[in-house]
Amino acid sequence: MQWMIPIALILFICSTTPITVALFLTSALAFIINGIPIDALGEVIFTKINSYSLLAVLFFILSGKIMTVGKTAEEIVKVINSLIGFIPGGLAIVTVFSCGVFAAISGSSPATVIAIGSFMLPAMEAKNYDKSFSAGLIASSGSLGILIPPSIPMIIYATLVSVSVGKLFLAGILPGLMLILSFSLYSLLITKRKKVVVRTKLEFRLIVNSLKTGIWALMLPIIILGGIYGGIFTATEASAVSVFAAVVIEIFIYRSIKLKTFPSLIVEAGIQTASLAIIVSSASAFSEYLTFEMIPEQLAEFLVASIDSKIMFLLVINLALLVVGTFMDIISAMIILIPILAAALTRFEISPIHFAIIFIFNMEIGYLTPPLGVNLFVVGPMAKMPFSKVVKAVFPFIIIMLLNLILFTYIPEISLFLPNLIMGK
Numbered sequence: 001m002q003w004m005i006p007i008a009l010i011l012f013i014c015s016t017t018p019i020t021v022a023l024f025l026t027s028a029l030a031f032i033i034n035g036i037p038i039d040a041l042g043e044v045i046f047t048k049i050n051s052y053s054l055l056a057v058l059f060f061i062l063s064g065k066i067m068t069v070g071k072t073a074e075e076i077v078k079v080i081n082s083l084i085g086f087i088p089g090g091l092a093i094v095t096v097f098s099c100g101v102f103a104a105i106s107g108s109s110p111a112t113v114i115a116i117g118s119f120m121l122p123a124m125e126a127k128n129y130d131k132s133f134s135a136g137l138i139a140s141s142g143s144l145g146i147l148i149p150p151s152i153p154m155i156i157y158a159t160l161v162s163v164s165v166g167k168l169f170l171a172g173i174l175p176g177l178m179l180i181l182s183f184s185l186y187s188l189l190i191t192k193r194k195k196v197v198v199r200t201k202l203e204f205r206l207i208v209n210s211l212k213t214g215i216w217a218l219m220l221p222i223i224i225l226g227g228i229y230g231g232i233f234t235a236t237e238a239s240a241v242s243v244f245a246a247v248v249i250e251i252f253i254y255r256s257i258k259l260k261t262f263p264s265l266i267v268e269a270g271i272q273t274a275s276l277a278i279i280v281s282s283a284s285a286f287s288e289y290l291t292f293e294m295i296p297e298q299l300a301e302f303l304v305a306s307i308d309s310k311i312m313f314l315l316v317i318n319l320a321l322l323v324v325g326t327f328m329d330i331i332s333a334m335i336i337l338i339p340i341l342a343a344a345l346t347r348f349e350i351s352p353i354h355f356a357i358i359f360i361f362n363m364e365i366g367y368l369t370p371p372l373g374v375n376l377f378v379v380g381p382m383a384k385m386p387f388s389k390v391v392k393a394v395f396p397f398i399i400i401m402l403l404n405l406i407l408f409t410y411i412p413e414i415s416l417f418l419p420n421l422i423m424g425k
Contacts, residue, residue, distance in 0.1 A: 005030045005289070020282045023336075027285035034292065044288045045281040056155050056165070057276055059239030062269035063246040064106030069265065070250035070257050072217040073115035076101050079207075079214035086202040089191025091127055092137055095120045096183045099141035100176065103148040104221035105242070109367050113142030113378045121383055133190060135383040136393030139375040140401070141183055143367045146330065146360055148176035150224060150239065153330050153363070156280065157356050160287075160338045165235040166228050167419040171353050174414050175361065175404070182400050216249045229422055276331060283335030290339055303344050310348045314409050317341070318362060325366020329374070333363060350412075357408055357415040365401050368394045 008029055012022035031041050067073065077098045085094055095116065103112050117138040124134040146153045149169030158165040223245055224238045233241060250257045307313045324333050338359070345355055367375045370391055380390045408414055 005033065020279050023282035023286045027282070027289055030286075030289040030292075034289075036292075041285055044285050047284075049277050049281045049284070054155070054159060054277065054280070056150070056236040056239035057152055058269060058273040059236075059243050060107045060150055060152055060155075061272050062266060063239070063242040064108050064111045065265045065269055066243070066246040066250055066257065066262075067102075067105060067217075067220075068111050068115045069261070070246075071254040072105065072220070072246070072249065073098070073102050074119060075210075075214040075217040075254070077116065077120065078210040079218060082203075082206045082210040087188065089188050091120075091124055092129065092133075092187035092191055093184045095124070095134075095137055096141045096180055096187060099138070100144050100148060100180045101218070101221065103142075103144040103176070104150070104225070105217075106145060107150045107152045109143050109145035109364070110374055110378050112145040113138060113375050114382075116142065117379060117382050129191070130194065131383060131385065132389060132393040135379050135385055135390055136395075136397055137183070137187065138382075139379040139390065139394050140368060140397035141180075142375050142378075143364045143401075144176055144179060146364055146367075147172050147179065147357075149173065150235070150242075151360070152276075153334060153360055154356065155235070156276070156331060156334055157338065157360070159280070160335060161342060161352050161356075163352050163356070164419075164423065167353050167423050168356055169225065169228065169235065170418040170422055171357050171415040172360075173418055175357055175408050178407070178414070179401065179404055182404055183397065186396065186400055213254070216253055220245055220249070279331055280335055283332075283339075286336070287339040301347075303347070310350065311410070313344070313348050314350075314358070318358065318405065318409060321359060321362035322365060322369075325363045325372075326369045327372050328366075329372065330360070330363035330366065334359065351416060353419055354412040354415045358405075361401070361405055361408055365398060365405070368398055368401075 005026060009022060009026040012025060017025075028038065028041060031038055077094060080097045080101065081091070081094045084090055084097065087093055098120070099112050099116050102115055103109075106112055106115070120138060121134055125131060145151070149172050151169070151172060154168040154172065155165055157163075158168055220242065224242050227233050227241060228235055228238050247262070251259060251262070303313060307316060321333075321337075324337070328336075341355075342352070345352055367373055370376065370387070373391075373394075376387060376390045376394065379385075380387050383390070385393070
């Protein structure tokens with residue numbers, strides 16, 4: 001009878017049943033076949049989503065929505081442009097850094113693409129930047145939203161693996177900075193080659209004027225991350241602080257959002273969070289079945305027997321995740337695969353913090369690869385480009401990301417240096 005369970009899951013997925021429903025139905029079938037009382041399914045689901053860390057998802061989504069609708073992103077760009085816009089091809093580099101800073105506030109890749117791309121695409125086009133390059137740059141830089149803390153997928157990962165959210169946030173900083181520098185260097189080279197050297201004059205007056213209003217936006221990541229690592233509040237409390245700060249800045253300082261708009265943003269954030277909670281709960285139920293059948297342990301034993309080195313194991317995992325990222329969103333992939341792979345990490349002595357960066361970065365590349373590349377669908381209409389041209393535009397950036405992936409995979413210190421330095425091993 002056990003053979004019916006994986007077949008049922010495959011049939012549900014192939015019939016275009018939503019992944020959440022497929023996991024719920026398969027889990028229920030597994031419980032019944034194994035003689036487990038069906039009411040235990042509800043207990044498993046409630047226990048998993050009754051997580052303090054998951055509250056952070058709601059608040060970070062809400063603060064991201066507030067700042068996407070408001071002027072935070074625009075003010076960030078103004079400050080960064082006044083500081084580094086004088087570099088050849090400076091507007092492209094400003095775009096990369098702006099995406100990095102906004103990612104450190106919103107924790108979402110699509111939100112970063114929308115917030116920065118909505119006015120940087122027209123600005124780059126007005127300065128004679130190649131349209132294809134601009135679209136590829138913004139789609140790729142926007143993917144920083146899930147790598148640079150605070151990252152919503154990192155919070156989900158921490159819930160699934162029971163590791164510190166703070167350590168995960170720290171682990172994403174150096175890889176995020178490396179990717180920003182990689183994209184910036186490529187932008188510098190490509191704009192020089194194509195003789196796009198539009199610059200902003202480096203003037204003290206411009207810097208001061210931009211900081212007068214932009215300082216509030218720049219303070220947000222400092223407040224959020226500084227509060228966490230300074231021991232002032234937890235990651236969950238930091239998410240609530242980010243909402244309060246976003247409300248104060250956007251409604252009372254920038255006056256970009258009216259109070260009557262706020263309730264609709266709360267509803268949108270609530271719906272999005274609820275959908276994530278449903279996915280987590282369904283995957284938790286399926287994970288319970290996998291644990292009951294000791295499938296993760298069996299898979300770990302198979303991998304250890306089949307693959308005799310850590311280097312080869314990481315290579316196989318990367319290749320598999322790159323494929324998974326093309327057709328599955330990061331949350332679904334994470335909650336299905338992480339419980340299965342967790343046991344293998346122990347066998348190969350791989351830190352779950354290091355593996356989190358590998359996993360998330362692979363899925364970050366998935367934001368740029370068809371058929372499910374979310375950022376491709378977001379940038380296409382904004383740039384008024386067909387999907388096929390957007391795919392072609394991001395190809396050089398995918399190559400850059402793959403080179404970074406090799407470094408992140410085989411030099412674990414890139415991910416582990418800051419967590420070990422600040423929070424200990």
